[in-house]
Amino acid sequence: MAKPLILVSNDDGITAPGIRMLVEVAMRIGEVVVVAPDSPQSGMGHAITIGNTLRLDKSIAFADLGVEAYECSGTPADCVKLAKYYVLKDRTPDLVVSGINHGSNSSISVLYSGTMSAAIEAAIEGLPAIGFSLCDYGHDADFSHIPDYVEQIIRQALEHKIPSNTTxxxxxxxxxxxxIKGIKVCRQAHAKWQEEFDERLDPNNRRYFWMTGSFVNFDKGEDTDEWALVNNYISVVPCQYDLTAHHAIVRLNEWNF
Amino acid sequence: MAKPLILVSNDDGITAPGIRMLVEVAMRIGEVVVVAPDSPQSGMGHAITIGNTLRLDKSIAFADLGVEAYECSGTPADCVKLAKYYVLKDRTPDLVVSGINHGSNSSISVLYSGTMSAAIEAAIEGLPAIGFSLCDYGHDADFSHIPDYVEQIIRQALEHKIPSNTTxxxxxxxxxxxxIKGIKVCRQAHAKWQEEFDERLDPNNRRYFWMTGSFVNFDKGEDTDEWALVNNYISVVPCQYDLTAHHAIVRLNEWNF
Structure with a gap:
């Protein structure tokens, strides 16, 4: 049986330790091709490059592992589009994996996440996809406790198939x-970032800001990703790209349109 | 009775004709404050600025209308965060409106849209919000047929309240x-962009790409935004920021975790 083809991307850039770990785990299972940003793209959400050009070059980032790799000037979503329509063309990946992100992408952060935008873009393209993130923002984050779990989740996804139109x-x-206590299937917690803006003056006395914030979880449910992570479980949330609030349609049909 | 406070943002930048039209309509109804990007931010999705600084300056873009306005170096989502936590602080807007975008943000484009990311960010902050887009990508797009509809939708939203956690x-x-035949409440059509990459060589003989694409609608439903627009209706889709594919949770709980 042919080995599954696994496309790997991320948002921390092709030289981040997290993507290397993911490539190493993916190599245990299948043939790996990497298309990843040439520089960090954290917080890029589902941005794509329109009105500007894109670069895509062969990368030596994984030459020591013998892995075919490309670095791209664009966003994570751009990387997946370039991978599908240009790099892989007639080769359809059996799975797209993104990460492992240096930092949490649980609850509301899924919207801001470049890691998850790569996975969601793959789902839009009809490809099974998983985004992986570690709740440790450091560039030197310690991934040593998770590779076997990453492998387990990838193998389960290949065996059971990810439900259509989800990631x-x-x-x-x-x-x-x-x-770690285990793996829990969860829903996205209802939470947000409470922002603060640190106002400073540059050397020319012109005002600028750093955005800082603290995470606020409003959700007391024990079926959320936040609950799982705080209780030392791995959280798995199935996500969809249909944003329609179907329950609200009835309400809006009462308006005077 | 005090006039409602309406915050206006967009993604085409503070000098785009579309935001001027939206400000003029909003002024018929309430007190208006503008916080918008200082340059075009199309396709920025739900990107936010982390790891980099932000500028925010008073803008003269709407001085002729006597409207308080600020221009920001960041993304549409950044603009809404700065508006809430820094510009408005204790003043809570009764409504946030974003646009009017030069170009469609229907169906899958909602994910790539900077216009909608401003509205979604407002919803995350608990603020009622609407993103407006015109299916005309030109900088000189003709908005003359829609101001009364924009006013009607804003007034209905203020009267009936937008359902919680939706935009x-x-x-x-x-x-x-x-x-125009009327206004239809719709769901997001199942569609995607089929990409093509136009490969070129720069003056130094190095390869670069333009992403181009064509829109493909897989959805035969007559309750979708695409159906409405093709049939000359205005489409209104309630959107949520809970991406959980709740229906898939049962399926995933069958996996061997």
Whole structure:
């Protein structure tokens, strides 16, 4: 039986330790092709490059592993589009994996996440896809506790098939002295970022801002990704790209249009 | 009774004709404050600026109308965050409106849309919000057939309240000889962009690409935004930021985790 073809992307850039870990795990399972941003793209959400040009070059980032890799000047969503329509063309990947992100993409962060935008873009293209993130923002984040779980989730996705028009948002607890308790299928917690703007003056006395914020979870449910992560479980949330609030259609049909 | 406070943003930038039309309509109804990008941000999706600084300056773009306005170096989502946490602070807007976008944001384009990311960001912040887009990509797009409809939708939203945790994605047909037939509440059509990459060589003989694409609608439903627009109706889709594919949770709970 032919090995499955696994496309790997991310948003921290092709040289991030997280994508290397993901490539190494994917190589245990299948043939791997990497198309990833040539520089960090965190917080890019589902941005795409329109009105501007894109670069795509062969990359030596995974030459030591013998893996075919390309680096792209665009966003994670651009990378998946270029991979599908230009790099792979007639080769259809059996799975697209994105990450492993340095930092959480649970609950509302899924919207801001470049990692998840690569997975969602793949789902739009009809490809099974998973985004992986570790709740540790450091460039030197410790991924050592998760590779076997990443492998398990990838193998399960290949065996059981990801439900159509959905993609998986997988988040891992930060490494701690507590062992991971297991994997939980969850819903996205109702939460948001409470922002603060740190106002400063540049050397020319012109005002600028740093956005900082703290995460606020409004959701007391024990079936959420936040609950799972706080309790040292790996969270798996199936995500869809149909944003329609179907329950609200009835309400809006009462308006005077 | 105090006039409602209406916050206006967009993604085509503060000098685009579409936002001027929206400000003029909003002024018929309430007090208007503008916080918009200082340059075009089309296709920025739900990107936010992290790891980099933001500028925010008073803008003279609407001085002729006597409207308080600010221009921001960031994305549409950044603009809404800055508006809420810095510009308006204790003043809570009664409504946030974004647009009017030069170009369609119907069906799958809602994910790539900077216009809609401003509206969705407002919804995350608990603010009622509407994104408006016209199916005409030109900088000189003709908005003359829609201001009264924009006013009607804003007034209805203020009167009936937008359902919690949702925001409205409103798209208008391009101006034609056919009159608009009315306003339809719709769901997001199942569609995607089929991409092509136009490969070129720069003056140094290095390869670059333009992404081009054509829109493909897979959805035969007559309750979709695409159906409405093709049939010369205005489409109104309620959108949510909970991406959980709740129906898929049962399926995933059969996996071996």
């Amino acid at each position: 998986l948002n997988v988040n891992f607890p930060k490494k701690s002295n507590e062992p | 409205l994605n409103v798209n208008f047909p391009k101006k034609s000889n056919e009159p």
